[in-house]
Amino acid sequence: MSVAAFRDSRRGRYWLLAGLMIVLAIALSACQAQNLKSQAARIPQLVISTTTDPKTFNYALNNSSPNIFSFTFDGLVDEHGITAEIVPALAESWQISEDKKRITFTLRDGLKWSDGAPLTADDVLFTYKDVYLNEAIPTDVRDAFRIGDKKQLPTVKKLDDRRVEFLLPEPSSPFLRAMGAKILPAHRLRQSVFTKGSDGNPRFLTTWGTDTKPAEIVTNGPYTIESYANSQRIIYRRNPYYWRKGAQGETLPYIERIIWQVVENSDSRMLRFRSGDLDIAGLRPEDFSLLKREEQRGKFAILNGGPTSGTTFIAFNLNRATNTNGKPFVDPIKSRWFNTKAFRQAVAYALDRQSIINNLFRGIGELQNSPISVQSPYFLSPQQGLKVYEHDPAKAKSLLLGAGFKYNAKQQLLDEAGNRVRFTMILPAGSRTAQQFAAQMQQDLQSIGIQLDLNPVDFNVLVESISNRNWECYFLSYTGGVEPHDGANYWTSAGTSHDFNQGPNVGAPPIKNWVISDWEEEIDRLFVAGAREYDETKRKQIYADFQRIIQEQVPVIHLVTPTALSAIRDRVQGVQFSGLDTRGSLWNLYELKVVDEQS
Numbered sequence: 001m002s003v004a005a006f007r008d009s010r011r012g013r014y015w016l017l018a019g020l021m022i023v024l025a026i027a028l029s030a031c032q033a034q035n036l037k038s039q040a041a042r043i044p045q046l047v048i049s050t051t052t053d054p055k056t057f058n059y060a061l062n063n064s065s066p067n068i069f070s071f072t073f074d075g076l077v078d079e080h081g082i083t084a085e086i087v088p089a090l091a092e093s094w095q096i097s098e099d100k101k102r103i104t105f106t107l108r109d110g111l112k113w114s115d116g117a118p119l120t121a122d123d124v125l126f127t128y129k130d131v132y133l134n135e136a137i138p139t140d141v142r143d144a145f146r147i148g149d150k151k152q153l154p155t156v157k158k159l160d161d162r163r164v165e166f167l168l169p170e171p172s173s174p175f176l177r178a179m180g181a182k183i184l185p186a187h188r189l190r191q192s193v194f195t196k197g198s199d200g201n202p203r204f205l206t207t208w209g210t211d212t213k214p215a216e217i218v219t220n221g222p223y224t225i226e227s228y229a230n231s232q233r234i235i236y237r238r239n240p241y242y243w244r245k246g247a248q249g250e251t252l253p254y255i256e257r258i259i260w261q262v263v264e265n266s267d268s269r270m271l272r273f274r275s276g277d278l279d280i281a282g283l284r285p286e287d288f289s290l291l292k293r294e295e296q297r298g299k300f301a302i303l304n305g306g307p308t309s310g311t312t313f314i315a316f317n318l319n320r321a322t323n324t325n326g327k328p329f330v331d332p333i334k335s336r337w338f339n340t341k342a343f344r345q346a347v348a349y350a351l352d353r354q355s356i357i358n359n360l361f362r363g364i365g366e367l368q369n370s371p372i373s374v375q376s377p378y379f380l381s382p383q384q385g386l387k388v389y390e391h392d393p394a395k396a397k398s399l400l401l402g403a404g405f406k407y408n409a410k411q412q413l414l415d416e417a418g419n420r421v422r423f424t425m426i427l428p429a430g431s432r433t434a435q436q437f438a439a440q441m442q443q444d445l446q447s448i449g450i451q452l453d454l455n456p457v458d459f460n461v462l463v464e465s466i467s468n469r470n471w472e473c474y475f476l477s478y479t480g481g482v483e484p485h486d487g488a489n490y491w492t493s494a495g496t497s498h499d500f501n502q503g504p505n506v507g508a509p510p511i512k513n514w515v516i517s518d519w520e521e522e523i524d525r526l527f528v529a530g531a532r533e534y535d536e537t538k539r540k541q542i543y544a545d546f547q548r549i550i551q552e553q554v555p556v557i558h559l560v561t562p563t564a565l566s567a568i569r570d571r572v573q574g575v576q577f578s579g580l581d582t583r584g585s586l587w588n589l590y591e592l593k594v595v596d597e598q599s
Contacts, residue, residue, distance in 0.1 A: 043256045043257055044254060044255050044256045044257070044593070044594045045255060045256060045257040045258065045259060045594065046255050046257075046258045046259070046279050046280070046572065046592070046594055047258075047259045047261065047277060047278050047279050048258065048259070048260055048261070048278060048279060048280050048281075048586075049260065049261045049262070049263045049269050049272060049278055049281065050066050050260055050261070050262055050263070051262070051263055051264070051265055051266065051268075051269065051430050051431070052064075052066070052262070052428075052430065052458075052459045052460070053210065053230060053231060053262055053460075054066075054067055054068050054210055054228075054234070055067070055210070055460055055463070056208065056209055056210060057208040057209065057210060057212055057217050057225070058204075058207060058208040058209065059073055059141075059181075059182045059184065060131050060132065060137060060139040060141060060184065060204075061138075061139060061205065062140075063140050063463065063467075063496075063497065064459070064460075064463055065479055068225065068234065069182055069221075070221075070586065070587075070589070071221060071222065071223045071236050071258065071260075071589070072217070072219040072221045072222075072223055072224065072225065072236070073182035073183065073184075073219055073220055073221045074089045074090050074182065074183065074220055074221050074243075075089055075090065075179060075180040075181050075182050075183060076089060076090050076091040076094075076105050076107075076124070076179040076180070076183065077089050077091060077094075077176065077177070077179045077180050078180055079177065079180060079481070080587075081576060081578065081580060081581045081587025081588060082576055082578050082580065082581075084375070084481065084482040084580055086176055086177055089180070090107055090108060090111060090119070090183055090220065090243070091105040091106060091107055091108070091179075092106055092107065092108045092109075093105075093106050094106070094176070094179075096176075099171070100168075100171035100172075100534070101167065101168045101169075101170065101171060102165065102166070102167055102168070103165070103166045103168070103175070103176065104159070104163060104164070104165045104166075105124070105163065105164050105165075105166075105179070106162055106163050107119070107120070107121060107124070107161075107162045107163070107164075108243055109162065110243075111220070111243055112220075112241035112243075113185050113187075113218045113219070113220055113241065114218050114219045114220065114224045114239045114240070114241055115218050116241060117185070117187055117218075119183070119185075119220055120161045120162070121158045121159070121160065121161050121162060121163060121164045122158065122161075122186050123183055123184065123185060123186045123187075124156070124158075124164045124183055125156060125157070125158045125164060125186075126184065126186035126189070126190055126193075127181075127182075127183050127184045127186075128156045128164075128166075129155075129156050130186075130190065130193050130194075131184060131189075131193060131204070132145065132181060133145065133153045133154070133155075133156070134193070135506055136201075136202055136506065136507075137193070137202065137204060137205070137506075138205070138496065138505055138506045138507040138508070139496075140489050140496045140497055141181050142496075143488055143489030143492070143494075143495050143496055143497070144174070144178040144181070144485070144486070144488065144489065145175070145178060146488070146494070147168055147169050147170055147172045147175070147531065148169055148170050148528055148531075148532070149524075149525070149528045150169075151494055152169040152170075154166045154167055154168045154169065154175075155167045170532060171532055171534065172531045172532070173485075173530075173531060173532070173533060173534050173539070174483050174485035174486070174530075174531055175531075177483050177485075177486070178485075178486075182220075182221075183220060185218045185220070187218075188216075188218045189204065189207065189208075191203075192204040192207040201507055205507070210228065210230070214226060214227055214228055219239055220239075220242075220243075221239065221242070222238065222239055222242050222244070222252065222253040222589055222590045223236035223237060223238060223239055223253070223258060224236065224237050224238075224239050225237075226257070231262050232261075232262055233259055233260060233261050233262055234259075234260040234262075235257065235258070235259055235260070236257065236258040236259075236260065237256070237257055238253055238255070238256050238257070242590070244590050244591075246591070252590045252591060253589060253590040253591070253592070254591065254592065254593045254594075255589075255592055255593065255594055261277070261278070264430065265430045265431065265432060266284055266430075266431060266432055266433065267432060269281055269282075270287055270290075270291075273291075273567060274291070274294070274298070276298075279568070279569045279571070279572050279594070280566060280567070280568050280569070280572065280575075280585050280586075281566070281567045282564075282565070282566050282585070283302065283565035283566060283567055284433055284562075284565075285360070285361040285362040285363075285364040285365065285562065285563070285565075286360075286362060287565075287567075288302065288362065288364060288565055289362065291567055299569060299570045299571070300567050300568055300569045300570060301567070301568055301570065302565060302566070302567050302568075303565070303566045303567075303568060303575070303577040303585070304563060304564070304565060305563075305564030305565070305566065305577045305578040305579040305580075305581065306375075306563065306564060306578065306579040307366065307373075307374045307375070307561045307562075307563060307564065307579045308561060308562050308563065308564045308579045309373045309375055309479065309480040309481060309564075309579050309580045309581075310373060310477060310478050310479045310480035311368060311371055311373070311477065311478050311480060311558055311561075312368060312437075312476075312477045312558070312559045312560060312561070312562070313368075313475075313476065313477075313478075313556040313557055313558045313559055314425065314441070314473055314474065314475050314556065314557050314559070315473065315474055315476070315499060315500050315555065315556040315557075316338040316344060316472070316473055316500060316555060316556075317329070317330050317335075317338060317469065317471055317472055317473065317499075317500060317501075318335075318338055318339050318500050318501045318517075318555055319335075319469055319500075319501050319502060319514070320335055320339065320513065320514075320515055321469075321503075321511045321512060321513050321514035321515070322511065322512045322513055323509065323511060323512070324509050324510055324511070324512070326512065329469040329470065329511075330469075330472065331472075333415070333417075333419050334423055334472055336415070337415065337421060337423070338423075338472070338473075340403055341552075341553060341554075342399045342400065342402060342403035343399075343400065343403060343405075344553070344554040344555070344557070345389070345396075345399055345554055346395075346396040346397070346399040346400045346403075346448065347396070347445065347450070347554075347557060348389035348554050348557045349389050349390070349391070349392045349393070349395045349396040349399070350391075350393055350396040350444050350445055350447065350448045350450075351389070351391065351441055351444050351445075351557065351559070352391040352440070352444050353367055353368075353391065353559055353560055354367065354391060355391075355440065356437060356440055356559065356560055357560050359440070360433065360436045360437065360440065361560065361562055364562065364563045364565070365560045365561055365562045365563055366560065366561050367388070367560060367561075368558040368559055368560050368561040369382055369386055369387075369388045369389075369551060369558055370386060370547050370550075370551070370558065371487065371491065371546075371547065371550050371556070371558065372480075372484055372487075372543065372547060373480035373481065373482065373580075374561060375482060375579060375580055376480075376481070376482040376483070376484065377482065377536070377540065378482075378484050378539065378540055378543040378544075379547075380543070380544045380547045380548070384544070385544075385548075386547055386548065386551055387548065387551040387552055388551070389551075389554075389557070391444075393444075393447050393448055396448045397448055397449075400413060400448065404416040405421065407449055411449050412449050412451075413448065413449030413450050420451070421449065421450050421451070422450070422451040422452075422453065423450075423451075423452065423453070423472045423473055424452075424453040424454070424455050424471075424472050424473065425438060425441075425452055425453070425454055425455065425472070425473040425474060425475055426455045426456075426457055426462055426465060426471055426473070426474045426475075427454065427455070427456055427457075427462070427474065427475040427476075428456070428457070428458075428459045428462055428475075428476075429456030429457055429458060429459075430458070430459065434456075434475055435454070435456060437475060437559070438452075438454045438456075438475055439454070441475075442454060452473075462474065462476075466499050467502075469502050469511075474499075478490070481580070482580070484527075484530060484543045484546065485527065485530060485531055488527050491523055491527065491546070491550075492523060492524050492527050493516045493520045493521070493523075493524055494524070500555040500556060501514075501516060501517075501520065501555070503516070517553075519549050519552075519553050522549060523546060523549055523550075526542050526543070526545055526546045526549075527546070529542050530542040530543055530546070563579075564577070564578070564579040564581070566585045568585060571594055571595050571596070572592060572593075572594055572595075573592065573593045573594075573595055574588065574591050574592045574593055575588075575592060576588055
């Protein structure tokens, strides 16, 4: 996601002035990057980029990507970036009881935090019992641990300094993968959980924000945060106490320092990569043909990881609740449109997704029709019976007329009461691709009489608007994986990220008159059934039913799946890349090496 660029309303000399400022900013940032390189010529370092600042340094409170946590923290288990297999991390092993309701993890011997303090079962107990499973802490992480139709949480207890035991109220097949949640340092954070601020909430909720001094952030992952300059860069330094060792017993990671440059947008990232300032850059389809010609001269290679893992979509705000003052979150007129299935389906039929692939993605991508990533064994393809929405404006108009909408003499769409059908879509301003998507969708909806207004905003503003239920429609991309239950916090009605119909949240002002639909209740039931089931054939059928409901009801409209492309400098060795890698070619960061080009 990206930071804000220009609004379309800027004109004339303001465009010229702003353009000059951007060129100057890029030049200055490039000089700063070169200075960092020259100052550390003998230090193995990697320079990469992001288009947005981190939102928080507190993992439990994070709900956005990219973020710092793949650099700085590990969990009990991890997921292999190529095979998606669950592999040991801080825990060297685990045992699952015969009734699948008791899981015992054994930590590696001699684990330490980046400040040298021992990492023990006490940290695991604190992380889960006092943070993730603590209802007083509003964290999205907890959704992954809710089990059964009663949404019960497991219990956890310490057996000894290296062993912890989780007791589940019933079997849960996704539970082990959820143990990838990061482990937090009890010796640094415990007091903040059990003391309250002037607002009556635990101080933990304001602890380790991006204004915290980096030296105070104690990590257990491959890197620590050396420095952070807002809208400029984060510098990571190798954690001297990291637990992983190389094949010869050497300390990992190999790369001493990582510079994470904050760039204005994807165009700036390409300029930085082509000028040699960046070592790795994720590519858009329009970048591919340009950079492919430069591979040999530029001493880099473009890797193709196949379809990306995740989803790109637009969502409607179906929330009919009101705030504490009785004011609806969504204009009741527009809410009636959004809560009409025929309206949502009509919008889906109106969108020319194939033109997006052909024109915006240069043909490098494929249509997306499911909330589950194509790499997942639970993915239901159209050939297997999944409903799809081919571009069909005539079908869209027919659905709208059948639902009581009508057209005026100018072929503008009106509802039954004569209200012009017009709504606003928010989207990340710093992503040119997002704005190209939106412009295409704006034209498509105009063809069926709907006026779509676009509101590009800073990504953090977008996230805040969604959290506050203050939106009508949004455009976003979410990372994905092979386990459908990983999306429970978005798709189940009690999920803290159930954006399209967000219910009450812990620590937030109460809401009134919140209602969930019958099909949302059915999705809740399916996710409970899918978590209970260990038979893979039966699990596939359960999640196939879930996908069918989403495509029938279309609370979100899935768009396209781009191909995962990444440009890697020849000096960077050890990269293993695939569409499943949600960490920007860095899932095995700890074993990457940077080779001096002069040697």
